[in-house]
Amino acid sequence: MRGPEPSARPRPDRALLVLAVALGAAAVVALGTGAVALSPGEVLAALARRLDVALPWDAHPRAETIVWSLRLPRVALAILVGAGLAGAGAALQGLVRNALADPGLVGVSSGAALAAVAFIVAGGVATSAVPAALAPWTLPAVAFAGALAATTLAVLLARQGGQTSSASLILAGVGVTSLCGAGTGLFLFVADDAQLRSVTFWTLGSLGGATWALVAAVAVPVGLALAVSLRHAHDLDRLLLGEVEARHLGVDVERVTRRLVIAVALAIGASVAACGVIGFVGLVVPHLVRGWLGPSHRGLIAASALGGALLVVVADLVARTVVTPAELPIGIVTALAGAPVLLVMVVRGGAMRGLP
Protein backbone atom coordinates (compact mmCIF):
# COMPACT_ATOMS: atom_id res chain seq x y z
CA MET A 1 0.00 0.00 0.00
CA ARG A 2 2.81 2.42 0.87
CA GLY A 3 6.16 1.27 -0.37
CA PRO A 4 7.68 -2.11 0.21
CA GLU A 5 7.25 -4.03 3.43
CA PRO A 6 10.24 -3.42 5.67
CA SER A 7 11.25 -7.07 5.65
CA ALA A 8 12.45 -6.27 2.11
CA ARG A 9 14.76 -3.58 3.48
CA PRO A 10 18.45 -4.45 3.39
CA ARG A 11 20.43 -4.02 6.58
CA PRO A 12 22.11 -0.59 6.56
CA ASP A 13 25.63 -1.99 6.97
CA ARG A 14 25.16 -4.23 3.91
CA ALA A 15 23.81 -1.32 1.88
CA LEU A 16 26.82 0.76 2.92
CA LEU A 17 29.14 -2.03 1.81
CA VAL A 18 27.42 -2.31 -1.58
CA LEU A 19 27.61 1.45 -2.09
CA ALA A 20 31.25 1.60 -1.02
CA VAL A 21 32.20 -1.17 -3.47
CA ALA A 22 30.26 0.55 -6.28
CA LEU A 23 31.92 3.86 -5.43
CA GLY A 24 35.36 2.23 -5.48
CA ALA A 25 34.65 0.65 -8.86
CA ALA A 26 33.35 3.93 -10.31
CA ALA A 27 36.40 5.76 -8.98
CA VAL A 28 38.77 3.25 -10.62
CA VAL A 29 36.93 3.60 -13.94
CA ALA A 30 37.00 7.42 -13.65
CA LEU A 31 40.72 7.34 -12.85
CA GLY A 32 41.34 5.23 -15.93
CA THR A 33 39.32 7.38 -18.31
CA GLY A 34 40.80 10.34 -20.19
CA ALA A 35 43.24 11.25 -22.95
CA VAL A 36 45.44 8.33 -21.86
CA ALA A 37 43.23 5.33 -21.17
CA LEU A 38 44.30 3.10 -18.28
CA SER A 39 42.94 -0.32 -17.45
CA PRO A 40 41.61 -0.88 -13.90
CA GLY A 41 44.74 -2.96 -13.20
CA GLU A 42 46.97 -0.10 -14.30
CA VAL A 43 45.02 2.34 -12.12
CA LEU A 44 45.38 0.08 -9.09
CA ALA A 45 49.08 -0.44 -9.78
CA ALA A 46 49.59 3.32 -10.09
CA LEU A 47 47.71 3.93 -6.86
CA ALA A 48 49.69 1.21 -5.09
CA ARG A 49 53.08 2.36 -6.32
CA ARG A 50 52.80 5.77 -4.65
CA LEU A 51 52.04 3.90 -1.43
CA ASP A 52 55.16 1.75 -1.92
CA VAL A 53 53.14 -1.36 -2.64
CA ALA A 54 54.20 -3.28 -5.73
CA LEU A 55 51.47 -5.15 -7.60
CA PRO A 56 52.51 -8.16 -9.72
CA TRP A 57 51.77 -6.42 -13.02
CA ASP A 58 53.10 -3.37 -14.82
CA ALA A 59 51.40 -0.07 -15.45
CA HIS A 60 51.75 2.58 -18.12
CA PRO A 61 55.04 4.42 -17.43
CA ARG A 62 53.28 7.73 -16.79
CA ALA A 63 50.31 6.16 -15.04
CA GLU A 64 51.44 7.16 -11.57
CA THR A 65 51.70 10.85 -12.52
CA ILE A 66 48.45 10.81 -14.49
CA VAL A 67 46.52 9.17 -11.67
CA TRP A 68 47.97 10.99 -8.70
CA SER A 69 48.48 14.47 -10.11
CA LEU A 70 45.77 14.84 -12.73
CA ARG A 71 42.83 12.59 -12.07
CA LEU A 72 42.79 11.66 -8.38
CA PRO A 73 42.30 15.23 -7.13
CA ARG A 74 39.28 15.52 -9.39
CA VAL A 75 37.80 12.18 -8.33
CA ALA A 76 38.52 12.95 -4.66
CA LEU A 77 36.76 16.31 -5.04
CA ALA A 78 33.81 14.58 -6.74
CA ILE A 79 33.57 12.14 -3.82
CA LEU A 80 33.70 14.91 -1.20
CA VAL A 81 31.26 17.19 -3.00
CA GLY A 82 28.81 14.35 -3.69
CA ALA A 83 29.01 13.11 -0.10
CA GLY A 84 28.56 16.64 1.23
CA LEU A 85 25.62 17.52 -1.00
CA ALA A 86 23.68 14.28 -0.48
CA GLY A 87 24.55 13.87 3.23
CA ALA A 88 23.53 17.47 3.91
CA GLY A 89 20.39 16.97 1.81
CA ALA A 90 19.39 13.98 3.94
CA ALA A 91 19.96 15.94 7.17
CA LEU A 92 18.06 18.98 5.88
CA GLN A 93 15.11 16.87 4.73
CA GLY A 94 14.93 15.25 8.16
CA LEU A 95 15.25 18.56 9.98
CA VAL A 96 12.33 20.18 8.19
CA ARG A 97 10.47 16.86 7.75
CA ASN A 98 10.13 17.44 4.06
CA ALA A 99 11.45 15.19 1.33
CA LEU A 100 11.47 18.17 -1.06
CA ALA A 101 14.00 20.12 0.99
CA ASP A 102 16.76 20.04 -1.60
CA PRO A 103 19.50 22.51 -0.75
CA GLY A 104 18.75 24.07 -4.13
CA LEU A 105 15.06 24.40 -3.33
CA VAL A 106 15.50 26.14 0.03
CA GLY A 107 17.94 28.71 -1.24
CA VAL A 108 21.22 27.38 0.17
CA SER A 109 22.94 26.89 -3.18
CA SER A 110 21.68 30.16 -4.62
CA GLY A 111 22.86 32.02 -1.52
CA ALA A 112 26.29 30.44 -1.82
CA ALA A 113 26.38 31.20 -5.56
CA LEU A 114 25.34 34.82 -5.02
CA ALA A 115 28.05 35.32 -2.42
CA ALA A 116 30.65 33.62 -4.64
CA VAL A 117 29.68 35.61 -7.75
CA ALA A 118 29.60 38.86 -5.79
CA PHE A 119 33.05 38.04 -4.50
CA ILE A 120 34.40 37.21 -7.98
CA VAL A 121 33.01 40.39 -9.50
CA ALA A 122 33.35 42.89 -6.69
CA GLY A 123 35.67 41.21 -4.21
CA GLY A 124 39.03 41.86 -5.88
CA VAL A 125 39.87 44.57 -3.39
CA ALA A 126 39.04 42.34 -0.46
CA THR A 127 41.28 39.52 -1.77
CA SER A 128 44.39 41.66 -1.71
CA ALA A 129 43.89 42.23 2.01
CA VAL A 130 43.89 38.49 2.78
CA PRO A 131 47.23 36.83 3.69
CA ALA A 132 48.48 34.54 0.92
CA ALA A 133 48.28 31.45 3.14
CA LEU A 134 44.55 31.98 3.62
CA ALA A 135 43.80 32.93 0.01
CA PRO A 136 42.53 29.49 -1.15
CA TRP A 137 40.09 29.54 1.79
CA THR A 138 38.62 32.96 1.10
CA LEU A 139 36.15 32.03 -1.62
CA PRO A 140 34.87 28.92 0.23
CA ALA A 141 34.46 31.08 3.33
CA VAL A 142 32.48 33.67 1.41
CA ALA A 143 30.29 31.03 -0.27
CA PHE A 144 29.72 29.42 3.13
CA ALA A 145 28.61 32.73 4.60
CA GLY A 146 26.17 33.16 1.71
CA ALA A 147 24.83 29.63 2.16
CA LEU A 148 24.36 30.13 5.90
CA ALA A 149 22.61 33.48 5.43
CA ALA A 150 20.23 32.10 2.79
CA THR A 151 19.40 28.92 4.78
CA THR A 152 18.77 30.86 7.95
CA LEU A 153 16.56 33.31 6.10
CA ALA A 154 14.50 30.56 4.45
CA VAL A 155 14.10 28.54 7.69
CA LEU A 156 13.16 31.65 9.70
CA LEU A 157 10.65 32.79 7.09
CA ALA A 158 9.12 29.31 6.95
CA ARG A 159 8.74 28.92 10.71
CA GLN A 160 5.26 29.63 11.92
CA GLY A 161 4.28 28.95 15.48
CA GLY A 162 7.31 26.77 16.15
CA GLN A 163 6.58 24.48 13.21
CA THR A 164 8.23 24.48 9.83
CA SER A 165 5.57 23.47 7.36
CA SER A 166 6.70 22.01 4.08
CA ALA A 167 4.65 24.36 1.94
CA SER A 168 5.89 27.50 3.66
CA LEU A 169 9.48 26.25 3.54
CA ILE A 170 9.32 25.71 -0.20
CA LEU A 171 7.66 29.08 -0.73
CA ALA A 172 10.26 30.78 1.45
CA GLY A 173 12.96 28.90 -0.48
CA VAL A 174 11.53 30.05 -3.80
CA GLY A 175 11.49 33.62 -2.51
CA VAL A 176 15.06 33.48 -1.19
CA THR A 177 16.25 31.76 -4.38
CA SER A 178 14.73 34.39 -6.67
CA LEU A 179 16.10 37.16 -4.46
CA CYS A 180 19.58 35.63 -4.72
CA GLY A 181 19.06 35.10 -8.46
CA ALA A 182 18.22 38.79 -8.89
CA GLY A 183 21.33 39.72 -6.93
CA THR A 184 23.46 37.36 -9.01
CA GLY A 185 21.95 38.91 -12.16
CA LEU A 186 22.95 42.38 -10.97
CA PHE A 187 26.53 41.30 -10.53
CA LEU A 188 26.51 39.57 -13.93
CA PHE A 189 25.31 42.83 -15.48
CA VAL A 190 28.36 44.71 -14.25
CA ALA A 191 30.85 41.86 -14.76
CA ASP A 192 33.50 41.89 -17.50
CA ASP A 193 34.11 38.98 -19.90
CA ALA A 194 36.71 37.18 -17.80
CA GLN A 195 34.47 37.41 -14.75
CA LEU A 196 31.50 36.16 -16.76
CA ARG A 197 33.39 33.03 -17.76
CA SER A 198 34.17 32.16 -14.17
CA VAL A 199 30.60 33.00 -13.21
CA THR A 200 29.26 30.46 -15.75
CA PHE A 201 31.38 27.94 -13.89
CA TRP A 202 29.54 28.84 -10.67
CA THR A 203 26.03 28.58 -11.97
CA LEU A 204 26.40 25.26 -13.82
CA GLY A 205 29.20 23.60 -11.91
CA SER A 206 32.48 22.01 -12.89
CA LEU A 207 35.07 19.88 -11.14
CA GLY A 208 37.72 21.12 -13.59
CA GLY A 209 39.43 23.29 -10.99
CA ALA A 210 40.33 20.37 -8.73
CA THR A 211 43.69 20.51 -6.96
CA TRP A 212 44.92 18.77 -3.83
CA ALA A 213 44.71 22.11 -1.98
CA LEU A 214 41.06 22.46 -2.96
CA VAL A 215 40.40 18.84 -1.93
CA ALA A 216 41.86 19.60 1.49
CA ALA A 217 39.85 22.82 1.76
CA VAL A 218 36.58 20.98 1.02
CA ALA A 219 37.38 17.88 3.10
CA VAL A 220 37.33 19.79 6.39
CA PRO A 221 33.84 21.39 6.16
CA VAL A 222 32.27 18.34 4.50
CA GLY A 223 33.77 16.00 7.10
CA LEU A 224 32.59 18.27 9.90
CA ALA A 225 29.09 18.55 8.43
CA LEU A 226 28.73 14.78 8.03
CA ALA A 227 30.03 14.18 11.56
CA VAL A 228 27.55 16.65 13.05
CA SER A 229 24.68 15.21 10.99
CA LEU A 230 25.48 11.63 12.01
CA ARG A 231 25.83 12.68 15.65
CA HIS A 232 22.29 14.04 15.57
CA ALA A 233 20.86 11.13 13.56
CA HIS A 234 18.80 9.85 16.52
CA ASP A 235 17.51 13.38 17.19
CA LEU A 236 16.47 13.62 13.54
CA ASP A 237 14.59 10.31 13.87
CA ARG A 238 12.78 11.69 16.91
CA LEU A 239 12.01 14.95 15.11
CA LEU A 240 9.99 12.92 12.60
CA LEU A 241 7.44 12.49 15.43
CA GLY A 242 6.98 16.28 15.51
CA GLU A 243 8.81 19.04 17.34
CA VAL A 244 6.72 18.78 20.52
CA GLU A 245 7.12 15.00 20.72
CA ALA A 246 10.87 15.29 20.07
CA ARG A 247 11.10 17.75 22.93
CA HIS A 248 9.20 15.32 25.17
CA LEU A 249 11.86 12.76 24.37
CA GLY A 250 14.61 15.16 25.42
CA VAL A 251 15.68 16.63 22.09
CA ASP A 252 16.86 20.23 22.38
CA VAL A 253 15.09 21.17 19.16
CA GLU A 254 16.47 24.70 18.91
CA ARG A 255 20.07 23.58 19.39
CA VAL A 256 19.77 20.66 16.99
CA THR A 257 18.20 22.94 14.38
CA ARG A 258 20.92 25.54 14.79
CA ARG A 259 23.72 23.00 14.52
CA LEU A 260 22.27 21.21 11.53
CA VAL A 261 21.54 24.41 9.64
CA ILE A 262 25.18 25.41 10.14
CA ALA A 263 26.35 21.92 9.12
CA VAL A 264 24.22 21.97 5.96
CA ALA A 265 25.44 25.46 5.05
CA LEU A 266 29.02 24.30 5.71
CA ALA A 267 28.75 21.32 3.36
CA ILE A 268 26.80 23.11 0.62
CA GLY A 269 28.80 26.32 0.89
CA ALA A 270 32.10 24.45 0.57
CA SER A 271 30.79 22.38 -2.35
CA VAL A 272 29.45 25.39 -4.24
CA ALA A 273 32.67 27.28 -3.55
CA ALA A 274 34.79 24.42 -4.90
CA CYS A 275 32.83 23.52 -8.01
CA GLY A 276 29.76 25.68 -8.39
CA VAL A 277 26.12 24.67 -8.12
CA ILE A 278 25.52 20.96 -8.79
CA GLY A 279 21.78 20.51 -8.56
CA PHE A 280 19.55 17.55 -7.63
CA VAL A 281 22.24 15.48 -5.87
CA GLY A 282 21.04 16.61 -2.44
CA LEU A 283 17.41 15.96 -3.34
CA VAL A 284 17.33 12.79 -5.37
CA VAL A 285 19.95 10.68 -3.59
CA PRO A 286 18.44 10.89 -0.08
CA HIS A 287 15.01 10.21 -1.55
CA LEU A 288 16.16 7.06 -3.34
CA VAL A 289 18.08 5.89 -0.26
CA ARG A 290 15.05 6.47 1.98
CA GLY A 291 12.94 4.29 -0.27
CA TRP A 292 15.62 1.62 -0.10
CA LEU A 293 16.69 1.65 3.57
CA GLY A 294 13.84 3.40 5.38
CA PRO A 295 13.83 6.74 7.21
CA SER A 296 16.27 5.96 10.06
CA HIS A 297 18.82 8.76 9.78
CA ARG A 298 22.05 7.03 10.76
CA GLY A 299 21.88 4.70 7.78
CA LEU A 300 20.15 7.30 5.63
CA ILE A 301 22.83 9.97 6.03
CA ALA A 302 25.75 7.56 5.67
CA ALA A 303 24.28 5.80 2.62
CA SER A 304 23.27 9.13 1.06
CA ALA A 305 26.84 10.39 1.43
CA LEU A 306 28.19 7.29 -0.35
CA GLY A 307 25.42 7.40 -2.96
CA GLY A 308 25.98 11.10 -3.60
CA ALA A 309 29.70 10.50 -4.02
CA LEU A 310 28.94 7.70 -6.48
CA LEU A 311 26.52 9.89 -8.45
CA VAL A 312 28.90 12.86 -8.73
CA VAL A 313 31.86 10.63 -9.72
CA VAL A 314 29.76 9.07 -12.48
CA ALA A 315 28.21 12.41 -13.54
CA ASP A 316 31.64 14.00 -13.77
CA LEU A 317 32.87 11.05 -15.81
CA VAL A 318 29.96 11.61 -18.22
CA ALA A 319 30.49 15.38 -18.24
CA ARG A 320 34.11 15.11 -19.32
CA THR A 321 33.77 12.23 -21.81
CA VAL A 322 30.49 12.77 -23.64
CA VAL A 323 31.62 15.78 -25.73
CA THR A 324 35.45 15.36 -25.69
CA PRO A 325 37.61 17.33 -26.00
CA ALA A 326 35.14 19.85 -24.55
CA GLU A 327 33.52 19.42 -21.14
CA LEU A 328 29.83 19.59 -20.29
CA PRO A 329 29.07 21.47 -17.04
CA ILE A 330 28.33 18.74 -14.49
CA GLY A 331 25.24 20.62 -13.27
CA ILE A 332 23.64 19.93 -16.65
CA VAL A 333 24.33 16.19 -16.30
CA THR A 334 22.88 15.94 -12.78
CA ALA A 335 19.87 18.04 -13.81
CA LEU A 336 19.22 15.82 -16.83
CA ALA A 337 19.33 12.76 -14.59
CA GLY A 338 17.70 14.31 -11.52
CA ALA A 339 14.84 16.40 -12.87
CA PRO A 340 12.93 13.38 -14.27
CA VAL A 341 13.31 11.63 -10.89
CA LEU A 342 11.88 14.71 -9.15
CA LEU A 343 8.94 14.77 -11.57
CA VAL A 344 8.27 11.08 -10.96
CA MET A 345 8.40 11.75 -7.19
CA VAL A 346 5.82 14.51 -7.53
CA VAL A 347 3.51 12.43 -9.76
CA ARG A 348 3.67 9.42 -7.43
CA GLY A 349 3.17 11.58 -4.35
CA GLY A 350 6.43 10.26 -2.95
CA ALA A 351 7.70 13.80 -2.54
CA MET A 352 5.33 14.24 0.36
CA ARG A 353 6.46 11.11 2.18
CA GLY A 354 7.75 11.95 5.61
CA LEU A 355 5.63 15.03 6.07
CA PRO A 356 3.96 15.60 9.44
Added chain:
Amino acid sequence: MTPPPAVHARDVAVTAGRATLIAGVSLDVLAGEVVALVGPNGAGKSTLLAVLAGDRRPDRGDVRLAGRPVSGQSSRDLARRRAVLPQRAGLAAGFTALEVVMLGQDGGLPRDRARAARRRLAAVDLAAFADRLYPTLSGGEQQRVQLARVLEQLGDDGGRALFLDEPTASLDPRHQHLVLALARRAAAAGHAVVVVLHDLNLAARHADRIAVLDHGQLATVGAPRHALCPDLLRDVFAIDVDVVTAPDGHSFVIVSPRGGRRGSDRAA
Protein backbone atom coordinates in the same frame (compact mmCIF):
# COMPACT_ATOMS: atom_id res chain seq x y z
CA MET B 1 10.51 13.48 55.91
CA THR B 2 7.97 12.65 53.22
CA PRO B 3 9.17 12.91 49.63
CA PRO B 4 7.72 15.76 47.56
CA PRO B 5 4.71 14.84 45.40
CA ALA B 6 5.64 13.49 41.97
CA VAL B 7 3.57 16.20 40.34
CA HIS B 8 2.88 19.47 42.10
CA ALA B 9 0.98 22.46 40.79
CA ARG B 10 0.17 25.46 42.93
CA ASP B 11 -2.14 28.28 41.89
CA VAL B 12 -1.43 27.83 38.19
CA ALA B 13 -2.98 30.30 35.76
CA VAL B 14 -2.74 30.40 31.96
CA THR B 15 -4.16 33.07 29.70
CA ALA B 16 -4.17 33.30 25.92
CA GLY B 17 -4.85 36.80 24.77
CA ARG B 18 -7.89 37.88 26.79
CA ALA B 19 -9.15 34.37 27.41
CA THR B 20 -8.38 32.65 30.69
CA LEU B 21 -7.60 28.98 30.02
CA ILE B 22 -6.55 27.97 33.54
CA ALA B 23 -7.53 30.06 36.53
CA GLY B 24 -5.74 29.14 39.73
CA VAL B 25 -5.44 25.37 39.74
CA SER B 26 -3.61 23.54 42.52
CA LEU B 27 -3.11 19.80 42.25
CA ASP B 28 -0.72 17.25 43.75
CA VAL B 29 -0.29 13.77 42.29
CA LEU B 30 1.63 11.17 44.27
CA ALA B 31 3.81 8.38 43.00
CA GLY B 32 1.70 5.26 42.57
CA GLU B 33 -1.45 7.20 41.86
CA VAL B 34 -3.61 7.53 38.74
CA VAL B 35 -5.47 10.83 38.51
CA ALA B 36 -8.03 11.31 35.74
CA LEU B 37 -8.65 14.82 34.41
CA VAL B 38 -12.21 15.15 33.15
CA GLY B 39 -14.27 18.08 32.01
CA PRO B 40 -16.28 19.39 29.08
CA ASN B 41 -14.64 20.50 25.83
CA GLY B 42 -12.66 23.68 26.37
CA ALA B 43 -12.46 23.25 30.14
CA GLY B 44 -8.66 23.43 29.98
CA LYS B 45 -7.71 19.75 30.37
CA SER B 46 -5.09 19.66 27.64
CA THR B 47 -3.73 23.06 28.68
CA LEU B 48 -3.36 21.92 32.27
CA LEU B 49 -1.64 18.72 31.11
CA ALA B 50 0.76 20.76 28.94
CA VAL B 51 1.58 22.97 31.92
CA LEU B 52 2.19 20.00 34.23
CA ALA B 53 4.38 18.32 31.59
CA GLY B 54 6.46 21.46 31.13
CA ASP B 55 5.37 22.07 27.55
CA ARG B 56 3.69 25.33 28.36
CA ARG B 57 4.84 27.97 30.77
CA PRO B 58 2.03 29.16 33.05
CA ASP B 59 1.52 32.88 33.43
CA ARG B 60 1.35 32.39 37.17
CA GLY B 61 1.96 29.63 39.66
CA ASP B 62 4.48 26.97 40.55
CA VAL B 63 4.83 23.61 38.80
CA ARG B 64 7.21 20.95 40.10
CA LEU B 65 8.06 17.38 39.19
CA ALA B 66 9.50 15.41 42.11
CA GLY B 67 10.13 18.69 43.90
CA ARG B 68 12.05 20.38 41.09
CA PRO B 69 10.58 23.39 39.31
CA VAL B 70 9.69 22.49 35.74
CA SER B 71 10.62 25.86 34.28
CA GLY B 72 14.30 26.18 33.52
CA GLN B 73 14.88 22.45 33.12
CA SER B 74 16.37 21.36 29.82
CA SER B 75 14.26 19.12 27.61
CA ARG B 76 16.80 16.38 28.29
CA ASP B 77 16.36 16.66 32.07
CA LEU B 78 12.59 16.81 31.72
CA ALA B 79 12.64 13.72 29.49
CA ARG B 80 14.18 11.78 32.40
CA ARG B 81 11.42 12.88 34.77
CA ARG B 82 8.28 12.51 32.72
CA ALA B 83 6.85 11.05 29.52
CA VAL B 84 3.95 12.46 27.53
CA LEU B 85 1.46 10.87 25.15
CA PRO B 86 0.00 13.66 23.03
CA GLN B 87 -3.55 13.55 21.69
CA ARG B 88 -2.27 12.71 18.24
CA ALA B 89 1.28 12.34 17.08
CA GLY B 90 1.60 12.99 13.39
CA LEU B 91 4.24 10.66 12.06
CA ALA B 92 3.95 9.83 8.40
CA ALA B 93 7.48 8.68 7.81
CA GLY B 94 8.11 5.08 6.83
CA PHE B 95 9.16 3.79 10.27
CA THR B 96 8.03 0.37 11.36
CA ALA B 97 6.02 0.07 14.55
CA LEU B 98 9.11 -1.36 16.25
CA GLU B 99 11.25 1.60 15.15
CA VAL B 100 8.68 4.05 16.51
CA VAL B 101 8.77 2.33 19.91
CA MET B 102 12.59 2.41 19.86
CA LEU B 103 12.47 6.21 19.44
CA GLY B 104 11.49 6.23 23.12
CA GLN B 105 14.74 4.56 24.13
CA ASP B 106 17.97 6.24 25.03
CA GLY B 107 21.13 4.21 24.51
CA GLY B 108 21.63 0.49 25.00
CA LEU B 109 22.77 -2.32 22.75
CA PRO B 110 20.77 -2.66 19.52
CA ARG B 111 19.73 -6.24 20.26
CA ASP B 112 18.59 -5.42 23.81
CA ARG B 113 16.74 -2.38 22.54
CA ALA B 114 14.86 -4.34 19.90
CA ARG B 115 13.95 -7.02 22.42
CA ALA B 116 12.68 -4.45 24.94
CA ALA B 117 10.66 -2.69 22.23
CA ARG B 118 9.09 -5.99 21.13
CA ARG B 119 8.06 -6.69 24.73
CA ARG B 120 6.50 -3.25 24.91
CA LEU B 121 4.56 -3.83 21.69
CA ALA B 122 3.30 -7.11 23.10
CA ALA B 123 2.10 -5.22 26.18
CA VAL B 124 -0.12 -3.00 24.02
CA ASP B 125 -1.40 -6.09 22.17
CA LEU B 126 0.56 -5.40 18.98
CA ALA B 127 3.16 -8.18 19.13
CA ALA B 128 2.43 -9.23 15.54
CA PHE B 129 2.70 -5.66 14.22
CA ALA B 130 6.37 -5.00 15.00
CA ASP B 131 7.49 -4.97 11.37
CA ARG B 132 4.44 -3.26 9.93
CA LEU B 133 4.98 0.24 8.55
CA TYR B 134 3.49 2.75 10.98
CA PRO B 135 1.47 4.70 8.37
CA THR B 136 -0.31 1.49 7.33
CA LEU B 137 -1.71 0.94 10.83
CA SER B 138 -5.22 1.98 11.87
CA GLY B 139 -5.71 5.03 14.07
CA GLY B 140 -6.20 2.92 17.19
CA GLU B 141 -3.15 0.80 16.42
CA GLN B 142 -1.04 3.91 15.86
CA GLN B 143 -2.20 5.25 19.21
CA ARG B 144 -1.12 2.07 20.97
CA VAL B 145 2.27 2.13 19.21
CA GLN B 146 2.73 5.68 20.49
CA LEU B 147 1.76 4.53 24.00
CA ALA B 148 4.36 1.76 23.77
CA ARG B 149 6.95 4.38 22.77
CA VAL B 150 5.99 6.56 25.74
CA LEU B 151 6.09 3.62 28.18
CA GLU B 152 9.50 2.69 26.79
CA GLN B 153 10.73 6.20 27.59
CA LEU B 154 9.18 6.02 31.06
CA GLY B 155 10.74 2.69 31.99
CA ASP B 156 9.64 0.39 34.80
CA ASP B 157 11.71 1.75 37.67
CA GLY B 158 9.13 4.23 38.95
CA GLY B 159 9.67 7.71 40.32
CA ARG B 160 8.61 9.53 37.16
CA ALA B 161 5.44 11.12 35.87
CA LEU B 162 3.31 9.91 32.97
CA PHE B 163 0.95 12.30 31.19
CA LEU B 164 -1.63 10.84 28.81
CA ASP B 165 -3.86 13.13 26.75
CA GLU B 166 -6.99 11.23 25.73
CA PRO B 167 -5.16 7.92 25.21
CA THR B 168 -8.43 6.07 24.56
CA ALA B 169 -9.85 8.42 21.93
CA SER B 170 -9.77 6.07 18.95
CA LEU B 171 -9.75 2.70 20.71
CA ASP B 172 -12.32 -0.05 20.90
CA PRO B 173 -13.63 -0.90 24.40
CA ARG B 174 -11.22 -3.76 24.97
CA HIS B 175 -8.20 -1.63 24.15
CA GLN B 176 -9.52 1.34 26.11
CA HIS B 177 -9.38 -0.84 29.20
CA LEU B 178 -6.04 -2.33 28.16
CA VAL B 179 -4.48 1.14 27.86
CA LEU B 180 -5.79 2.25 31.23
CA ALA B 181 -4.69 -1.02 32.79
CA LEU B 182 -1.20 -0.20 31.51
CA ALA B 183 -1.49 3.24 33.12
CA ARG B 184 -2.47 1.46 36.32
CA ARG B 185 0.55 -0.81 36.01
CA ALA B 186 2.84 2.20 35.53
CA ALA B 187 1.42 3.63 38.75
CA ALA B 188 1.97 0.30 40.50
CA ALA B 189 5.61 0.49 39.37
CA GLY B 190 5.91 3.77 41.27
CA HIS B 191 5.13 6.38 38.63
CA ALA B 192 2.54 9.13 38.98
CA VAL B 193 -0.05 9.08 36.19
CA VAL B 194 -2.24 11.94 34.99
CA VAL B 195 -4.67 10.98 32.25
CA VAL B 196 -7.15 13.17 30.38
CA LEU B 197 -10.36 11.21 29.75
CA HIS B 198 -13.77 11.96 28.32
CA ASP B 199 -15.46 8.76 29.42
CA LEU B 200 -16.49 9.22 33.04
CA ASN B 201 -16.97 5.48 33.50
CA LEU B 202 -13.44 4.73 32.32
CA ALA B 203 -12.24 7.34 34.80
CA ALA B 204 -14.33 5.82 37.58
CA ARG B 205 -13.12 2.34 36.78
CA HIS B 206 -9.37 3.03 36.54
CA ALA B 207 -8.47 6.23 38.42
CA ASP B 208 -7.66 6.59 42.10
CA ARG B 209 -8.88 10.16 41.98
CA ILE B 210 -10.84 12.20 39.49
CA ALA B 211 -10.17 15.91 38.97
CA VAL B 212 -13.14 17.66 37.37
CA LEU B 213 -12.12 20.74 35.45
CA ASP B 214 -14.64 23.42 34.53
CA HIS B 215 -13.88 26.77 32.92
CA GLY B 216 -10.23 26.49 33.84
CA GLN B 217 -10.89 25.74 37.50
CA LEU B 218 -10.98 22.54 39.50
CA ALA B 219 -14.62 21.89 40.41
CA THR B 220 -13.58 18.99 42.60
CA VAL B 221 -10.83 16.44 43.14
CA GLY B 222 -11.45 13.17 44.87
CA ALA B 223 -12.13 9.47 44.78
CA PRO B 224 -14.56 8.53 41.99
CA ARG B 225 -17.50 7.97 44.34
CA HIS B 226 -17.12 11.48 45.73
CA ALA B 227 -16.07 13.33 42.57
CA LEU B 228 -18.84 11.84 40.42
CA CYS B 229 -21.76 13.41 42.20
CA PRO B 230 -24.90 13.97 40.09
CA ASP B 231 -25.33 17.62 41.08
CA LEU B 232 -21.75 18.50 40.20
CA LEU B 233 -21.91 16.65 36.89
CA ARG B 234 -25.13 18.45 36.03
CA ASP B 235 -23.46 21.79 36.71
CA VAL B 236 -20.23 21.03 34.89
CA PHE B 237 -21.30 18.89 31.96
CA ALA B 238 -24.89 20.12 31.60
CA ILE B 239 -26.21 16.55 31.62
CA ASP B 240 -28.57 14.74 33.93
CA VAL B 241 -27.03 11.59 35.30
CA ASP B 242 -27.63 8.80 37.71
CA VAL B 243 -24.62 7.45 39.52
CA VAL B 244 -24.97 3.83 40.58
CA THR B 245 -22.58 1.47 42.27
CA ALA B 246 -21.58 -1.53 40.22
CA PRO B 247 -21.43 -4.96 41.89
CA ASP B 248 -17.64 -4.69 42.13
CA GLY B 249 -17.90 -1.41 44.05
CA HIS B 250 -16.99 0.95 41.24
CA SER B 251 -19.18 3.95 40.52
CA PHE B 252 -21.05 3.94 37.27
CA VAL B 253 -22.49 6.99 35.54
CA ILE B 254 -25.67 6.62 33.52
CA VAL B 255 -26.64 9.60 31.41
CA SER B 256 -30.36 10.14 31.40
CA PRO B 257 -32.21 10.88 28.16
CA ARG B 258 -32.86 14.47 29.20
CA GLY B 259 -29.13 15.11 28.80
CA GLY B 260 -27.96 18.34 27.18
CA ARG B 261 -30.93 20.49 28.17
CA ARG B 262 -28.66 23.13 29.66
CA GLY B 263 -26.33 23.17 26.69
CA SER B 264 -27.92 26.30 25.23
CA ASP B 265 -27.62 28.10 28.58
CA ARG B 266 -23.90 27.50 28.67
CA ALA B 267 -23.37 28.58 25.12
CA ALA B 268 -25.12 31.84 25.95
